[in-house]
Amino acid sequence: MLETTPAGVEFELSQFFSESRARATEYGSHYLALWDALEEAATGGKRVRPTLVLTAFSGLGGVDMALAGQVAVSFELLHTAFVIHDDVIDRDLARRGVANIAGRFTDRAFAHGAEPDxxxxxxxxxxxxxxxxxxxxxxxxxxxxxIAGDMRVRLLDLLDRAVFVSAAGELADVTNALAQHPPGMDDVVATLDQKTAVYSFEAPLQAGAVLAAASDEDIATLGRFGRLVGIAFQLTDDLLGIFGDSTKTGKSVTADLREGKQTALLAHARSVPGWDVIDPLVGKRDLTEAEAQRARQHLTECGARHRVESLAREYAARAIDELERSALPAALRGKLATLAGSSVERSR
Amino acid sequence: MLETTPAGVEFELSQFFSESRARATEYGSHYLALWDALEEAATGGKRVRPTLVLTAFSGLGGVDMALAGQVAVSFELLHTAFVIHDDVIDRDLARRGVANIAGRFTDRAFAHGAEPDxxxxxxxxxxxxxxxxxxxxxxxxxxxxxIAGDMRVRLLDLLDRAVFVSAAGELADVTNALAQHPPGMDDVVATLDQKTAVYSFEAPLQAGAVLAAASDEDIATLGRFGRLVGIAFQLTDDLLGIFGDSTKTGKSVTADLREGKQTALLAHARSVPGWDVIDPLVGKRDLTEAEAQRARQHLTECGARHRVESLAREYAARAIDELERSALPAALRGKLATLAGSSVERSR
Known part of the structure; x- marks a missing residue:
């Protein structure tokens, strides 16, 4: 199994928020509420990025888990920041059914007598x-x-790349949603790679490796593996967003359709006959369960589901190939192969 | 006179944008346009923060101007970031009459056939x-x-405080604009301090001093001086936003009134008889020049203009007091006293 996130990471996070709240007190109740909302946003995630940092670190001989825990917290907060700004861009007031920061402050504004605008x-x-x-x-x-200056610079470069590429991916994602010519499969995959795979998989794995003073070769392998497995995860997320079991995933299976999200499934469906069956259902804000079911049926029958499942498996297999051709320690290879497997075999 | 921003700062900035554009190329024309827009946003400012970093640094015996230039660029980009996010919050599409990032991307979206939403x-x-x-x-x-680790940590702490306090100030500023009970003079001054004085004056001056290995006493003096002079500058900005000469300041003298910005002038006017004269003009989107003139006349007659001018002078005088009681080198004291004087004697 992967390294489980140690209590240290949760402790560091809660320590940071507790100190920040203490500092925020002198700036009034709204700022304190903002820090509460930020802590809430950073709580309860699956800690994918910390787990990857720690797995790479310990798997490559790293010993100082407290130090690695700091790096893990950094990547978790990067994720928190991106999720929050993504929600602002998408004008979402909730995430997975729970009020997000904007949702909480909307409620707070109304409680203080504000107008909707x-x-x-x-x-x-x-x-x-x-x-x-x-x-x-x-x-x-x-x-x-x-840590030594050159190691810090390498970590900072990873963070810099993560921010730079994610910003490109987020812009591409918004552009895809607005474009007059909807994205093809290649565009969708490139966007998943840029928006998520680099910062969520490549960067945390490489950061753990850099901190463990791993070889350039191992660091490069982890980067390639991370991007491939990251794309496999995101393609599977697209599938779960339509065909998943929301009681298991916690994710709505109508939201992606209602929002007209330009997923890999739609990219395929658009490229084959029968698009007119599903076209009116995509982005339909008042989509019924019966209509969602019709969309699911069409996405299955037109081959989109099969195509995206195959593609996700293909990326997972390529990720495992990277491991097998690598000089990574066997134990780490085993853990990462499990991760790659789970990327396409999550609860549906 | 203050240290003029050396060509080095402009060079570092243009170097950063040139490298970023080269990196952005592989992510498509929109991302490249984003970097162009960001460079535009970072160009043409008065470089107040870099000037303060460099003035404190050289005034306290700092020698390596290239190093100080890096810190200067950091604070300029912090300012750029805050201005950009402030514009998003305010839904502004232009700054000082020129399309900002949102304005440029709105035009770009329309050119690509997007709907307004x-x-x-x-x-x-x-x-x-x-x-x-x-x-x-x-x-x-x-x-x-x-630089040495302990010096870097001190600089990072200054940046951290700048971000933390500015966020509190920005939230307070938005809250003031929405509140059912408009802010009094103390609230307005506290918001100017938090939103601007700390990151624009206190932090750059202290950063220059830390980098010059100044004494704790000198660093503390510069912090107190910075906040006082920062408030004097911002109060003067409130005055220029109503009574200024827009051909000299480049700043509209109706925008603050139209937006209903909760300035120090309004805080005073609200506290004295005659508020009903000006109340209907505050936040009036289609304010005419004649109405603006009537508002100006009222703000003069009710004593608001005089009160805010006095208050700005008082903060500038307190800033100069800090210098006179300090152990700062005489040459630096002279430069900073000139700065404090100019904070209240800018072109109207």
Whole structure:
């Protein structure tokens, strides 16, 4: 199994929020509420990125788990920042059915007698600022690590690349949703890679390896593996967003359709006959369960589901190939192969 | 006179953008356009923060101006990030009459055939991402400085405080604009302090001093001086936003009134008889020049203008007091006293 996130990571996070709240007190109750909302946003995730940092670190001979835990927290807060800003961009007030920062501040604004438009401005401000605070802490943690200068620069370069490529991916994602010419399969996969695989898989694995003073070859292998497995995960997420069991995944199976999200499934469906069957259902805000069922049936019958499942398996297999051809320690290879397997075999 | 921003700062900035554009090329024309827009946003400012870093640094015996230039660029990019995110929060499409990042991406969206609502989403995304990129680079520059660990930690702490307090101030500013009970003078001054004085004056001056290995006493003096002079500058900005000469300041003298910005002038006017004269003009989107003139006349007659001018002078005088009681080198004291004087004697 993968390295489980040690209590140290949770402790570091809760310590950071507790200190920040203490500092926030002198700036009034709204700022305190912002920090509460930020902590809430950073809580309860699957800690995928910390787990990857720690797995690579310990698998490559790293010993100081407290140090690796700091790097793990940095990548978790980077993720928190991106999720929060993504929600602002998408104008979402909830994530997985729970009020997000904008949702909480919208409620708070109404409780203070605000008009709807005022509440929206306040909610946007809260989301943007909370993301900025999380992003800043992600940088600050790496900048303060008590390690040699060249190692710190390498970690900072990984973080820099993660921010740079994710911004490109987020912009591409928004562009795909708006474009007059919807994206093809290659565009969708490139966007998944840029928006998520680099910062969520490549960077945390490589950061753990750099901190363990791994060889350049091992670091490069982990980067290639991370991007491939990251794409496999994201393609599987697209599948779960339509065909999943929401009681298991916690993820709505109508939201992607309602929002008209340009997924790999739709990219395939658009490229084969029968698109007119599903076209009116994509982006239909008041989509019924019966209509969602019809969309699912079409996405199965037109081959989209099969195509995306195959593609996800193909990326997972390529990820495992990278491991097999590598000089990584056998134990680490085993753990990462399990991860690659689970990327396409998650609860549906 | 203050240290003029050396060509080095402009060179570092243009170098950063040139490298970033080269990296962005592989992510398509929209991402390249985002970097162009970000460079535009970082260009043409008065470089107040770099000037303060360099003035404190050289005034306290600092020698390596290239190193100080890096810190100067960090604080300039922090400012760029805050301005960009502030514009997103305020839904502004222009700054000082020129299209900002959101404005440029709105135009770009329309040129690509987007609907108005789609264009707004795209513009918000561009603004949020551009701010994130500038904020990240501000952190990265300090994190990579080739200096001793304890000095880097002190600089990082200044940046951390700047981000933390500015976020509180930005939230307070938005809250003031929405509140059912408009802010009094104390609230307005506290918000100016938090939103601007700390990151724009206190932090750059202290960073220059830390980098010059100044004494704790000198660093503390510069912090107190910075906040006082920062408030004097911001109060003067409130005055210029109503009574200024827009051909000299480049700043509209109706925008603050139209937006209903909760300035120190309004805080005073609200506290004295005659508020009903000006109340209907505050936040009036279609305010005419004649109405603006009537508002100006009222703000003069009710004593608001005089009160805010006095208050600005009082803060500038307190800032100069800090210098006179300090152990700062005479030459630096002279330069900073000139700065404090100019804070209240800018072109109207």
């Amino acid at each position: 005022q509440a929206a401005v306040w909610a946007t401000a809260a989301g943007i600022l909370a993301g900025d605070l999380a992003l800043s802490e992600a940088h600050r943690i790496l900048a303060r690590l008590p | 789609q264009a707004a989403v795209w513009a918000t995304a561009a603004g949020i991402l551009a701010g994130d990129l500038a904020l990240s680079e501000a952190h990265r520059i300090l994190a990579r400085l080739p």
